[in-house]
């Protein structure tokens with residue numbers, strides 16, 4: 138297993154000739170994968186090839202297999218689709234086609250093949266690999282090749298990268314392209330939402346996914362749909378009345394609009410296809426709603442990749458090359474996967490077998506097994522969706538003595554997903570019989586109320602209050618940077634006044650600090666001897682205890698859109714470098730990941746600081762860069778500088794120094810996107826994770842029901858942070874994190890998982906090591 142923390146790519150290659158191809162349906166991010174493979178191969182001293190038009194190119198050979206230079210993939214990160222083309226190739230399905238393909242590879246001396254595609258493409262790859270020795274024998278026995286020529290090709294190195302919008306491969310949480318596709322879907326549903334609301338209409342939206350309901354389910358979770366149809370989890374036998382009842386109930390509860398998402402492969406438990414038209418007819422006739430159908434079609438595949446897909450494609454492309462370099466004839470061919478936040482290699486054969494098993498289980502109508510075959514996330518999302526849309530609470534309500542009054546509070550700056558998390562928490566509370574108590578405008582809001590100033594800062598929420606919050610940016614219950622320590626006594630009195638039994642805190646480093654203060658305040662105030670969970674939410678992603686905060690993905694998307702526009706302007710004027718200032722407080726996370734996602738020339742972080750020598754070396758690098766790619770149509774260059782990277786070398790100063798030193802050879806400008814980075818509408822990833830973690834947090838708080846105040850105070854886990862740590866979602870005790878893992882001075886975790894990714898940014902931009910020497 139390889140960690141996300143990628144080490145510098147100094148692995149000797151022994152003259153590897155690595156070819157990369159894209160195959161099957163195109164997906165956003167494929168170009169980023171090709172770029173990463175090509176550049177990582179070259180940086181490791183190998184020779185890189187691109188096979189054009191998928192397996193067809195491999196069968197056709199000749200100019201369809203092209204050697205790639207460094208500049209050939211410049212600017213590819215931000216392009217949608219696949220620039221090296223893809224095709225469905227019949228010839229490769231048969232042995233003679235594969236024999237020709239093998240011969241063409243030997244012709245070019247290629248000894249490793251990295252394939253980015255869906256399960257079909259990877260199945261083909263696996264077949265090719267298993268057949269390879271016999272293909273070599275046949276080439277020799279039929280006189281096409283001499284033994285000498287195949288001697289060094291007896292072993293074929295194959296690595297799979299999963300490029301598919303469906304997210305249908307078992308073993309990986311995400312495929313390259315699925316989050317971009319989800320963005321496209323959610324954007325469309327958000328637009329439809331507005332008109333549905335205006336006219337009180339119902340919309341039935343068909344999304345892609347013949348065998349996999351990931352897109353449908355995630356779209357349902359992110360957009361607050363009323364009902365979702367996915368192939369792995371068909372609705373009950375009497376789904377018609379079940380769906381109509383839920384939707385009727387939602388309308389009775391005051392909802393003005395209805396959204397139903399249908400995967401194209403939806404069916405009932407007898408495998409009879411459920412079409413959007415069938416759903417529409419039911420809604421029109423049985424519920425009496427003005428209902429329309431929208432089929433999103435190929436827009437779902439298109440457009441530029443989102444930040445996450447660019448990062449995933451880049452890190453996986455790099456990992457694929459490393460897997461090639463480290464492989465031996467005994468190593469099973471890997472497929473590069475991601476589990477939560479960890480890039481891992483898994484045996485390709487197993488992943489394909491498990492994927493096929495899901496399809497077989499669906500065909501056998503064993504839906505429970507089919508669901509198990511998807512990753513753990515899938516079931517959790519399904520549960521979260523069901524909880525947020527439930528109308529029949531029978532069987533879910535807890536007995537009265539187990540019900541809690543859960544305080545919900547937002548602390549710090551707004552971040553995408555805060556409202557989605559709150560909506561999920563409210564729905565969860567109501568489903569289980571708890572009372573969701575919103576503490577408006579953070580701790581100062583709470584305390585103001587107690588002092589008899591304006592009322593209304595504490596309110597019990599009902600389902601409809603929060604129902605429309607799934608996709609909203611900002612903070613509907615208001616957020617504030619104020620900390621409880623500003624008035625501990627009043628805070629404690631308010632907790633008692635409103636009978637808060639458990640606390641769900643959503644926010645960034647301030648929220649973390651607030652919970653730390655409350656935890657420590659337990660010594661003096663019994664009111665704080667309640668379970669508390671913080672769900673990290675901040676664009677800076679600097680909360681200790683997690684590698685991911687909701688809101689950070691929205692920020693990265695806003696930043697890359699901004700940088701793409703700037704890059705275009707910079708490349709139109711050919712000779713310009715932009716120095717862009719990013720947010721992130723004293724954490725260089727945003728700068729670094731955005732750097733990976735846009736292909737920045739360099740990133741300047743507070744962790745490393747900026748030194749004169751760095752600037753001198755980077756200017757040399759820039760001069761070299763502009764000299765070697767003069768006239769290239771995609772030569773816009775960007776340096777990302779975190780806002781706190783240096784007190785002296787400001788963004789403007791760096792741009793001016795570069796301009797001065799360029800001596801007219803090129804120009805330099807600076808740009809500060811500022812609060813644009815908080816984003817407008819939260820990204821689907823932030824929304825779905827907010828829902829998943831929101832529900833998990835509430836379930837976690839329930840574990841303390843029935844415990845005495847002292848038992849709670851004595852249990853370090855009763856004040857926790859929910860977070861992603863490597864391959865796991867975990868609750869970690871505040872006490873330990875505060876003590877061992879927090880850099881309080883710089884307001885960030887002591888160990889930041891992404892630090893080594895600066896090396897990847899550098900390797901892929903060609904930046905020499907000397908540029909990082911202080």
Ligand code: ATP
Nearest residue numbers: 161162192225226229230254255256257258261301
């Ligand atoms: P998508 O997720 O878009 O469906 P995919 O990779 O599953 O992508 P397919 O059309 O199934 O797309 O496969 C792409 C190509 O891979 C096929 O045209 C064929 O050339 C090759 N391929 C697929 N299955 C096999 C197989 N069993 N044996 C050999 N080659 C195969």
